[in-house]
Amino acid sequence: xxxxxxxxxxxxxxxxxxxxxxxxxxxxxxxxxxxxxxxxxxxxxxxxxxxxxxxxxxxxxxxxxxxxxxxxxxxxxxxxxxxxxxxxxxxxxxxxxxxxxxxxxxxxxxxxxxxxxxxxxxxxxxxxxxxxxxxxxxxxxxxxxxxxxxxxxxxxxxxxxxxxxxxxxxxxxxxxxxxxxxxxxxxxxxxxxxxxxxxxxxxxxxxxxxxxxxxxxxxxxxxxxxxxxxxxxxxxxxxxxxxxxxxxxxxxxxxxxxxxxxxxxxxxxxxxxxxxxxxxxxxxxxxxxxxxxxxxxxxxxxxxxxxxxxxxxxxxxxxxxxxxxxxxxxxxxxxxxxxxxxxxxxxxxxxxxxx
Amino acid sequence: xxxxxxxxxxxxxxxxxxxxxxxxxxxxxxxxxxxxxxxxxxxxxxxxxxxxxxxxxxxxxxxxxxxxxxxxxxxxxxxxxxxxxxxxxxxxxxxxxxxxxxxxxxxxxxxxxxxxxxxxxxxxxxxxxxxxxxxxxxxxxxxxxxxxxxxxxxxxxxxxxxxxxxxxxxxxxxxxxxxxxxxxxxxxxxxxxxxxxxxxxxxxxxxxxxxxxxxxxxxxxxxxxxxxxxxxxxxxxxxxxxxxxxxxxxxxxxxxxxxxxxxxxxxxxxxxxxxxxxxxxxxxxxxxxxxxxxxxxxxxxxxxxxxxxxxxxxxxxxxxxxxxxxxxxxxxxxxxxxxxxxxxxxxxxxxxxxx
Numbered sequence: 001x002x003x004x005x006x007x008x009x010x011x012x013x014x015x016x017x018x019x020x021x022x023x024x025x026x027x028x029x030x031x032x033x034x035x036x037x038x039x040x041x042x043x044x045x046x047x048x049x050x051x052x053x054x055x056x057x058x059x060x061x062x063x064x065x066x067x068x069x070x071x072x073x074x075x076x077x078x079x080x081x082x083x084x085x086x087x088x089x090x091x092x093x094x095x096x097x098x099x100x101x102x103x104x105x106x107x108x109x110x111x112x113x114x115x116x117x118x119x120x121x122x123x124x125x126x127x128x129x130x131x132x133x134x135x136x137x138x139x140x141x142x143x144x145x146x147x148x149x150x151x152x153x154x155x156x157x158x159x160x161x162x163x164x165x166x167x168x169x170x171x172x173x174x175x176x177x178x179x180x181x182x183x184x185x186x187x188x189x190x191x192x193x194x195x196x197x198x199x200x201x202x203x204x205x206x207x208x209x210x211x212x213x214x215x216x217x218x219x220x221x222x223x224x225x226x227x228x229x230x231x232x233x234x235x236x237x238x239x240x241x242x243x244x245x246x247x248x249x250x251x252x253x254x255x256x257x258x259x260x261x262x263x264x265x266x267x268x269x270x271x272x273x274x275x276x277x278x279x280x281x282x283x284x285x286x287x288x289x290x291x292x293x294x295x296x297x298x299x300x301x302x303x304x305x306x307x308x309x310x311x312x313x314x315x316x317x318x319x320x321x322x323x324x325x326x327x328x329x330x331x332x333x334x335x336x337x338x339x340x341x342x343x344x345x346x347x348x349x350x351x352x353x354x355x
Numbered sequence: 356x357x358x359x360x361x362x363x364x365x366x367x368x369x370x371x372x373x374x375x376x377x378x379x380x381x382x383x384x385x386x387x388x389x390x391x392x393x394x395x396x397x398x399x400x401x402x403x404x405x406x407x408x409x410x411x412x413x414x415x416x417x418x419x420x421x422x423x424x425x426x427x428x429x430x431x432x433x434x435x436x437x438x439x440x441x442x443x444x445x446x447x448x449x450x451x452x453x454x455x456x457x458x459x460x461x462x463x464x465x466x467x468x469x470x471x472x473x474x475x476x477x478x479x480x481x482x483x484x485x486x487x488x489x490x491x492x493x494x495x496x497x498x499x500x501x502x503x504x505x506x507x508x509x510x511x512x513x514x515x516x517x518x519x520x521x522x523x524x525x526x527x528x529x530x531x532x533x534x535x536x537x538x539x540x541x542x543x544x545x546x547x548x549x550x551x552x553x554x555x556x557x558x559x560x561x562x563x564x565x566x567x568x569x570x571x572x573x574x575x576x577x578x579x580x581x582x583x584x585x586x587x588x589x590x591x592x593x594x595x596x597x598x599x600x601x602x603x604x605x606x607x608x609x610x611x612x613x614x615x616x617x618x619x620x621x622x623x624x625x626x627x628x629x630x631x632x633x634x635x636x637x638x639x640x641x642x643x644x645x646x647x648x649x650x651x652x653x654x655x656x657x658x659x660x661x662x663x664x665x666x667x668x669x670x671x672x673x674x675x676x677x678x679x680x681x682x683x684x685x686x687x688x689x690x691x692x693x694x695x696x697x698x699x700x701x702x703x704x705x706x707x708x709x710x
Contacts (some may be wrong), residue, residue: 030445031452032433032560036676037649037669078387086701090385095696097386104683104690205387294392312667313684314392321391328459328683329668335459341450346441 003154008280010257019048028342036336038308039329042288043337046330049261049286055334060107060327062173062320063127063159063251064091064098065272067115067244068134069180070143074218077180078205081134084179085118091177091319092124098175098319105327107173109320112159114152115243116178127162129155131243138184139218142226142239149238149246153275156250157257164258171330172255173290175320176268178244180204182295185271187219187240189297191228192274192304202267202295202316233278241275248272249279256283263330265323266293266315270301277305288330291315291322358509359605363635365612374403383697391691393663394684397643398692401685404616404641410689415462415682417528417675418482418514418606419446419453420627422470422599423489424535425498429573432535433560436489439534440473446532446674447479453530453674460682462528464675467514469507470598471533482517484510486598493539494573497581497594504593504601508630511605512612519613526685527610528645530675531623533599535559537650540626542574542595544652546583547629547659557622557650557671588633596630603627604634611638618685620678621648621670625656632660643685646670646677 001009022044027033034040046055066088068081090096091111102109112127113120117134120126131152135143144152163169182204190197197219203212219240226239237246248264249272255262256276264273264287277284289302291311302309310326356364377399382388389395401410421443423436445451446466449458457464467482468475472489475481486507490498499507518524537559545552552574558567574595581594592601603619604627610617611631619628619642632639644657646666657664665681 029452030442030450031672035560035670035672036452037671039668039670087385090696090701093701095385095701097384097391097691097695100690100694101687103694104687205390310668313394313665315390316392317386317390325684325687329680332456332459332680335455336452339450339455339458340452341445346445346448346450 004150007157007253007257011280011282013282014048014285015051016048018051019044022047022053022337025053025342026337029340030343030346038310039333039336042330042333046261046334047337049259054338057170057331057334059168060105060171061110061163061169062098062102062107062175062324063110063112064175064177064320065112065114065244065247066177067242068117069178069184069242070135070137071139071183071218072180073137074139074214075211076183076215076218078207079179081117081179084177085116087177088113088116088126096319097317097321098324101321101324105324107324107327112247114155114247127159129159129247131155135242138187138222138240140225143184143241144238146234146238149234149241152243152246153250156247157254160251160254160258169260171327172251172260172262173320173323173327174248174251174262174269174272175265175323176244176248176318178242181242181244181268183215183219184240184242184245185267186297187222188236188271188274189301190219190223191230191236191240193300195300200297200300202297233275237275245272249275252276252283252287253280256286261286261288263288263290263323263326265290265320266318267295267298268318270298274301274304290326359505362512362608362612366635366637368637369403369640370406371403373406374399377402377408377692380408380697381692384695385698385701394688394691397685398688401616401689402692404614409693412525412686412689414523415460415526416465416518416524417453417457417462417530417679418465418467419530419532419675420467420469420599420602421532422597423472424533424539424597425490425492426494426538426573427535428492429494429569430566431538431570431573433562434534436472436534439532440471442532443468443471443481451674452672452676453679456676456679460679462679462682467602469510469602482514484514484602486510490597493542493577493595495580498539498596499593501589501593504589504596507598507601508605511602512609515606515609515613524615526682527606527615528618528675528678528682529603529606529624529627530620530678531599531603531673533597536597536599536623538570538574539595539597539600540622541652542577543591543626543629544656545574545578546585546591546595548655550655555652555655557652588630592630600627604630607631607638607642608635611641616641616643618643618645618678618681620645620675621673622650622653623673625653629656629659645681
């Protein structure tokens, strides 16, 4: 059995008894039933995962996976590939958007190189998990080999295993950095949803109409020449995916196997989560959608995963920013569950307040 | 000049130069332009209000205004009016939903009695601003007199003035408690929007189809028999409003006059904000929408105010819960503005990191 297969076997269903106890407590709280909307279900799901109604998410980590993309040769992005490695350094210097929003969420940022076309110094404090120096151009052939696809997922799992070895992880946020990576992500949802690429394709960092046409064409050619098999998620990842997308899939599988809830960010993180849940449907129990991205394909991914996004702030940045911002809502959901008094508790408090 | 008129005169436009400087800084940050969506504009607006790019919202307060409603006699709510005063005590015992979410947001909760049909002990630590012991039944005549309407708004202004006297207030959230108060709130938006009541009316705390029909009928009869004048917001408040809704309007006007940004909560808070902005259009510059409520009328209020809600979590609770939860997003917006490095700052950091 491979490491990937072993990890998938280790994913167990959250505790449904505790989940139901949580639902019951929420129903008995001194407020109209269901009045705290989506956060009620979030709280109950977290209770099921942690097997307690008193969940405390004190150790939060965002893992931002980076990789480069051969398809950039088709002119699908506004920025050159060099920006991927520059942004990795920016993350390490803590001046990027994800650093700011993670600090705000009281989360630690970890950066992982899954396939950046740049050699980072060995002592740079990142996860060195490079599978290749950027993928090949998916519009003319497979982005990577099947072995590389599996390796990228397993590298993601390794990151989780190393994090867990070094201390508690209560909540994982996934993020991405990779110039051109909305192209493979869109190709992935096109493959799974069978919807036309033109309906799924967004403007990424802000390409114009001409760039959008190039991007649609690159994805369409990639799907035609590669014929990825939607029933074989590793085939999809290999042919039209990316190294960091494989890593992001591995993070979800590894987290689920370690009973850690995962908030996915936008289009790219969710593409990884989609690959993960196609490979290991039980991983879906650990998955939460941080936000809904401006990127149109993201909506179809969330539908495919049947996930309700926590935020819709018109973000289209990646890095894990939407996941970071949603972490506070996860905290709020845990507080709602345990701290809001039930009608019975209010009555007891009233009785005790009597002279 | 009345106290209300004087306060309205004291509302000044936020600093547009600082607002533009903020916009410029956001554009130069090392990320795709506009990629942090709605929070970019929130950050810039706060910069304009506080006249600095480095806004720190360290003193946050939620004021929850309570009042009772004669229209409850029409069977428009699932709960009896007594629950309003019981919930006020629950707020003071800190076991209610708003206490939990305010604690999570690091905000203080203040409760104000604008018109509860119960005599609270004089030493109860709330704002004692009662205008009357509940409104009259708006379906058969005016909910209150014009003088009472003005008084309820002025009482809201007084709350702000007292809060400001006792310490800094950087961010105000508004909330409500009042059994039956989705009925006057819906009547208010019906009056301003001229849309049919059946299109605007929601289920409040969870009434069934029969309750919904009674509620629609009560509002329609109220609008017919009272003929509130949409060009006269005080007339609207007096005829189909509520004491806490007047107080909520006063909070917005008072906050704006003191350069304090305000996050409004759901249907009832926004009804108050709508009255405030009809009376004092400049107050809109200080107003932010915390969330979009399940109550269908709320959407039309936000459209009328041209406000984009920060959250859409299917809340329908009130108390200020949606405002409390949105406070963290306001904090995030201030951090985004000042902490994310510009391309120039990243280049300087890189140059300094050279050996």
